[in-house]
Amino acid sequence: MADPHVSPGTAGMTITRQERSPAHEGELLTVNFGPQHPSTHGVLRLVVDLDGEVIRGLRPVIGYLHTGIEKQMEALRWQQGVVVTDRHDYLSPPINNLAYALAVEKLMGIEAPPRAQALRVIMSELTRIASHLVWLGTSSLELGAMGVYMYAFRDREKVLDMNEEISGYRMHTSYIRPGGVMADITPRFANMLETFLKEMPSNIDEYERLLSKNPIWVARTKNIGYLSGQDAIRLGATGPMLRGSGVDWDLRRDRPYCGYDRYSWEVQVRTGCDCYDRYLVRIGEMREALKIIRQALDGLPSGPINVDDRKLLPPPREELETSMEAVIHHFKLFTEGYAPPVGAAYVAVESGRGENGCFVVSDGTHKPRRVKFRSASFVNLQALEQMAIGSMVADLIAIIGTADTVLGDVDR
Amino acid sequence: MNHLYLSYPNPGGIFSNPVGYWVIVALAIVFTLFVLLTATAYTVWYERVLLGRFQRRPGPNRVGPLGLLQLAADGIKLATKESFAPAGVDPILYLVGPAVMVAAAFLAWAVIPVGIWWGFSYWISNINVGILFVFAVSSMNAYAILLGGWSSNNKYSLLGGMRAAAQLISYEVALGLSLVPIFIITGSLRLQDIANFSVHWGPYHGPIPLVIVAPLSFVIYMVAATAETNRTPFDLPEAEQELIGGYHTEYSGLKFTLYYLGEYLNMVTVSTLATLIFFAGWHPNAPWFPAFIPFVAKIVGFLFLYIWLRNTLPRLRYDMLMRLGWKVLLPLGMANVVVTAAVVVALTG
Numbered sequence: 001m002a003d004p005h006v007s008p009g010t011a012g013m014t015i016t017r018q019e020r021s022p023a024h025e026g027e028l029l030t031v032n033f034g035p036q037h038p039s040t041h042g043v044l045r046l047v048v049d050l051d052g053e054v055i056r057g058l059r060p061v062i063g064y065l066h067t068g069i070e071k072q073m074e075a076l077r078w079q080q081g082v083v084v085t086d087r088h089d090y091l092s093p094p095i096n097n098l099a100y101a102l103a104v105e106k107l108m109g110i111e112a113p114p115r116a117q118a119l120r121v122i123m124s125e126l127t128r129i130a131s132h133l134v135w136l137g138t139s140s141l142e143l144g145a146m147g148v149y150m151y152a153f154r155d156r157e158k159v160l161d162m163n164e165e166i167s168g169y170r171m172h173t174s175y176i177r178p179g180g181v182m183a184d185i186t187p188r189f190a191n192m193l194e195t196f197l198k199e200m201p202s203n204i205d206e207y208e209r210l211l212s213k214n215p216i217w218v219a220r221t222k223n224i225g226y227l228s229g230q231d232a233i234r235l236g237a238t239g240p241m242l243r244g245s246g247v248d249w250d251l252r253r254d255r256p257y258c259g260y261d262r263y264s265w266e267v268q269v270r271t272g273c274d275c276y277d278r279y280l281v282r283i284g285e286m287r288e289a290l291k292i293i294r295q296a297l298d299g300l301p302s303g304p305i306n307v308d309d310r311k312l313l314p315p316p317r318e319e320l321e322t323s324m325e326a327v328i329h330h331f332k333l334f335t336e337g338y339a340p341p342v343g344a345a346y347v348a349v350e351s352g353r354g355e356n357g358c359f360v361v362s363d364g365t366h367k368p369r370r371v372k373f374r375s376a377s378f379v380n381l382q383a384l385e386q387m388a389i390g391s392m393v394a395d396l397i398a399i400i401g402t403a404d405t406v407l408g409d410v411d412r
Numbered sequence: 413m414n415h416l417y418l419s420y421p422n423p424g425g426i427f428s429n430p431v432g433y434w435v436i437v438a439l440a441i442v443f444t445l446f447v448l449l450t451a452t453a454y455t456v457w458y459e460r461v462l463l464g465r466f467q468r469r470p471g472p473n474r475v476g477p478l479g480l481l482q483l484a485a486d487g488i489k490l491a492t493k494e495s496f497a498p499a500g501v502d503p504i505l506y507l508v509g510p511a512v513m514v515a516a517a518f519l520a521w522a523v524i525p526v527g528i529w530w531g532f533s534y535w536i537s538n539i540n541v542g543i544l545f546v547f548a549v550s551s552m553n554a555y556a557i558l559l560g561g562w563s564s565n566n567k568y569s570l571l572g573g574m575r576a577a578a579q580l581i582s583y584e585v586a587l588g589l590s591l592v593p594i595f596i597i598t599g600s601l602r603l604q605d606i607a608n609f610s611v612h613w614g615p616y617h618g619p620i621p622l623v624i625v626a627p628l629s630f631v632i633y634m635v636a637a638t639a640e641t642n643r644t645p646f647d648l649p650e651a652e653q654e655l656i657g658g659y660h661t662e663y664s665g666l667k668f669t670l671y672y673l674g675e676y677l678n679m680v681t682v683s684t685l686a687t688l689i690f691f692a693g694w695h696p697n698a699p700w701f702p703a704f705i706p707f708v709a710k711i712v713g714f715l716f717l718y719i720w721l722r723n724t725l726p727r728l729r730y731d732m733l734m735r736l737g738w739k740v741l742l743p744l745g746m747a748n749v750v751v752t753a754a755v756v757v758a759l760t761g
Contacts, residue, residue, distance in 0.1 A: 031567045039653045053571065053730070142653040144644055144727030150467035216645055216726045393571065394729040397654050 028056055035064045039142045039397045042407035046384075046396075053392045058385045062378075066411040073371040077337035078104060079178065081368065085358075086172035088373060089409035091131045094123040094163075095351040097176035099358035099373070102257060102347040104178040107340040107362055110309065114301040116180040117258045121296045122193070123166070123175055124258070124349070125289040129200070130159040131352030132282045136207060139279075139401030143220050148210055155203050158196050165189045179313050180306030193297060200290055208283060221275035225387040225399040228273055235386060236379040239354025240285065241403065244278035246271035251350040263295045275402040282404075285352075312338050337366040346374075353377055353404055377409035440536050444521055452676045453483040458712075459676075459719045466723040487669070495665035502563035509560030510663065510670035516552035517677040520545075524684055525604050527694025527703035535604070542603040543591060543689075547584075550640065550681060553674060554580035557642075557649050560671070561659035572658025575730050576649040579639055582737030583646075587636035589745030590629045593752035594622060594689055603685075607693030623690040628748045630690045632741050634717075637682040639733060642675060644722040648730045683714035 028049040034040035043064035049057035069088045073081045085100045086093035098120055105111060112120070137152030160170040166189050167173040167182055175182045185193075211217045227237065232245040242249055250267040252260040268284035270277035306313050314333050315326035342364040348357035354376030361370040380403050387399045457472065457480065464471020472479030497506060523542040525535040539545060554576050561573020595601055598609045610619045623630045639646040650658040657663075660671045687693055687710040694703035728736070 029567060031571075038656060050571075053574075140726065144647070144651075144653065145725060146463065146644075147466055147723045150469065154468060210724065211726075214726065216728055219732060220726055220729065392729060392731070394648075394651070394654050394727075 027051065033396070040400060041138065041405055044381075044400070044405065044407055044410070046400075048393075048396070050393065053394070055388050055391055055393065055396060058388050058396075060381055060384055062381070062407075062410050064411070065407040067408065069412045070371050070373060073368055075367065077366050078340065078368060079333075079337055081371065082177050083172070083174050085373075086174055087408065088412045089351065089353070089356065089375065089377065089406050090171065091134050091406050092127045092351050092353070092356075093171060093173050094120075094127045094175050095349055095356055096358075096373075097174060098124055098258070099347055099349045099351075099356050100360070100371070101176050101178045102349065103345045103358040103360045104340060106345040106347055107343055107360060108178070108312075108338075110179065110307050110312070112180045112258075112307060113304050114259070115184075115303045116305045118296045118300050119181045119185065119305060120176050120258045121260065121263070122293050123173070123181075125293045125296075126159050126162060126193075128289050128352045129286050130156045132286050133159075135282060135352070135401070135404045136279075139398070139404075140211060140217075142397045142401050143217070145210070145217070148207060151203070151206065151210075155200065158192070158199075162189060162192050162196065165192060177313075179309065180304070184305050185300075190297075193293070197290055197294055197297075201287065204283060204286055211279070212283075218276060220394075221279060221398055221402075222272070223274050223276075224391060224395045225275045225278075225402050226273050227383055227387050231386055232273075232383065235383045237354065237383045238376050238379065239350065239352070239404075240268075240278050240281040241354060241380050241383060243267065243269045244281045245273045251348055251355060255348065257347070257349060260292075262299075263292050265291050265295075275398050278402050282352075339364055339366045348374065351376060353406070353409070354380060373409075373412055375409040375412060377403075377405040377407070378412075381405050381410055437536065440534075444536060445518065448518065448521060448677060448680070449673075451680055452673055453487070454480075455676050455680055455715060456486075457483050458715060459722075462716065462719045463723055466720070490669045490672075491666055493665040495667060498565060498662050500565035501662070502565075505559045505563035507667070509556050509563060509659075510667045510674070511556075512559065513553055513556035513674035514670040514677070516549045516556065517674040517681065519549040520681050523603065524681070525607065525688070525693070527607075527697070527707040529697075529702050529704070538602070538604065541601045543595075543601050543606075543685075546603075546681070546685065547588060550678060551580065551584055553640075553642075553678060556671075556674065557659045560663065561649070564659070564662035566662050568655045568657070569659050569661050572649040572651070572655045572661070575651075575655075576642075576659065578730055579642075579646065579648055579733060582734040583636040583639035583741070586632055586737055586741035586745050587640060589742065589749060590632035590636060591689065592745075592749045593626045593629050596749070596752050596756050597622065597625060603688050607688045607695070609692075619692045619695040621690060621692040621695075626690075626748075626752065628744065629752075630686075632745050632748070633686065633690070635736075635741060637686065638718065638721065639737070641678045641682055641718075643679060643718050645725040645728050646733055647727060648733065651727060653727075679715065679718055680711065683711045683718070686714050687711050 028051055031048050031050055033046035033048050035043040035045040040046070045061040045064060047059045047061060048055055067087070069084050073084050076084065082097055082100060085096040089096050133152040133156040137149040137156075140152075141149040163173050163175075164170045166185060167175040227241065227245050229245040229247045232242050232247060237245070238249075246269060248267060248269045251257075253267055265288045268281045268288060270281050310326070310329040311333075314330050315323070319326040320330060340362045342362055344359065344361045346357060346359040348355045350356070355374060356376055357374030359370075359372040359374065360368050363369040384399065384403055387403075388396050391399065460482070461471040461479065472482040475481040475485045522537050523535065523539055523545050525538075528534050557576035558573045561569040561571075561576065564570075594606060598606050600606060606622070608619055609622060610617065642649055650660070652658075655661070660668055663671060687707065691710050694707040697703035697706060
């Protein structure tokens with residue numbers, strides 16, 4: 001939230017929300033949507049002014065899931081912060097890990113080895129699929145289609161199983177860490193991934209058969225939640241919200257990281273600016289993610305999965321028994337941690353929801369001075385009012401769904 | 413003997429005695445209520461099992477064999493819940509709502525005949541405007557929803573109630589019109605006559621499912637009947653994901669149970685009507701093939717269809733339902749009536 005006392009800077013722009021007259025002066029019905037409402041994806045609260053069922057005013061109220069994650073990270077050592085990043089956007093932990101890890105690495109001027117980068121890509125894309133599946137399931141359930149929900153969760157379950165296999169944890173993986181990744185892939189993981197890659201395309205076809213040409217689904221999403229490309233840019237929307245409005249922008253291609261430029265895939269762009277095209281963008285992204293995983297898995301480079309730096313990562317277990325130096329490193333790392341040089345770094349990665357940026361400030365100590373997440377959910381939420389004014393209550397549900405916000409990510 | 417009808421052997425004796433007559437009627441009512449309550453409960457079980465199967469889960473399987481006692485557990489749970497009413501409700505209408513719902517749903521069964529055995533069917537009252545009576549009482553459920561929504565002192569409930577009113581006027585006309593061709597063809601409004609409607613087509617003598625001669629009526633009836641029962645894709649007054657619970661947001665305990673019961677009973681009612689009107693009710697049957705087998709099988713088939721729809725289809729917006737009702741179903745129904753009338757006149761002279 002912008003501080004009203006700070007004069008607007010030279011960069012950026014200020015968007016002021018117009019104050020409306022209170023509802024009771026007119027013939028409007030003010031309804032509280034949330035924080036306890038089945039379709040607000042957690043604890044989003046919307047104060048909605050209704051004229052019949054037509055929405056005349058909408059004010060999002062956030063803060064019900066504030067967990068102080070950013071502040072918490074200031075009290076944790078650099079390598080401990082990874083664990084907390086899992087938890088703000090709880091539908092895409094590896095991508096949050098990645099943003100943080102890349103920011104810390106940028107600060108320290110190191111780069112993860114090629115094998116780690118490929119593993120990071122695989123996990124990020126798996127996460128993107130899982131996150132889109134949750135989106136698909138919940139937003140179709142919100143529009144009344146119960147079956148798709150369970151089918152989408154069937155496939156997400158496979159991703160969670162793979163998370164467990166590779167990191168030991170189903171949701172909060174903490175798999176991607178500054179300097180590399182936590183563990184190498186196991187043969188079982190490779191098998192699971194192969195099966196997943198084989199089954200998934202036909203499963204996505206199944207979702208499309210159920211929804212893409214379903215007249216009711218099309219009627220409920222087409223021309224609903226209109227957000228022009230210009231407005232999307234003005235409001236800072238990113239991810240499928242931006243690409244569904246015809247703006248061709250994907251950080252993976254335009255600001256490549258982790259070697260995304262080495263894979264051949266297509267950025268999904270649709271020009272419909274409505275819920276239906278955002279749905280198609282997300283379906284397309286799942287297919288593209290499968291392509292990327294296929295290429296990353298086939299061309300998985302051999303070599304270490306972590307930087308070879310004893311100041312940053314603990315020595316292997318067997319070295320502790322033979323090397324005094326290793327013991328010292330181990331002790332220092334787990335009592336004090338490491339300290340990046342004084343400075344600040346910002347790295348943004350493309351999560352399922354959009355630009356997930358991480359800004360870290362180091363004052364040269366072993367704990368960050370400040371960590372700030374530029375979360376896609378929070379910024380995309382700003383477009384809600386623009387999309388919803390003038391539509392009906394039933395459409396509001398589709399519009400909340402299409403914004404695909406994770407409330408933990410909004411409040412942090 | 414138009415009230416309690418047992419087709420064979422010709423009853424006399426106890427029926428000619430006024431006291432005995434009313435005893436029989438009362439017993440018949442109690443028996444019908446019992447059967448309907450059981451049928452409704454098992455419809456809920458059937459829906460949960462089917463939804464489970466559709467969605468790759470087992471469904472209820474813990475209480476009793478195949479989860480068959482799940483509904484008893486649910487019933488006890490609902491009955492023993494605290495009956496909670498929020499502040500500011502209209503005390504009388506808040507109670508009248510669920511009562512009207514369940515009363516209207518049961519009342520329709522006063523005229524619905526049930527096939528039991530060869531040449532033997534069962535009903536409480538055999539009035540000559542049976543279908544009109546069914547429609548008259550079953551459209552009362554919109555009032556129940558409207559009253560419940562309005563009296564709950566909740567904005568979501570109010571929106572749900574308003575939607576119910578909007579929904580009523582959009583499907584009701586089409587629903588009535590869809591059956592006019594049936595009346596033209598069979599020449600009767602009595603459900604028994606419609607179910608027994610027979611033809612002499614060449615070598616074939618006997619009852620036929622009317623869906624063959626009036627398929628468009630069947631389609632319109634199915635769409636409008638789904639709207640009448642507030643089932644997906646027309647479950648707008650309820651719309652859990654939009655209006656939380658719609659009209660029954662503020663209902664709990666037994667009052668909620670009554671709404672729930674009414675909804676499922678309506679589903680059974682429209683399935684039975686579809687069976688009687690379009691699928692020849694208890695035909696075919698024979699001395700060795702009891703009438704209740706085809707009768708119940710057809711009803712279960714329609715219930716399956718409703719549950720399948722619920723699993724698969726998204727929900728319409730209520731202005732879309734109004735558009736569907738007024739701009740699609742109504743003209744289609746009109747055309748259907750005119751064409752059927754013309755054909756019937758041309759054929760019979």
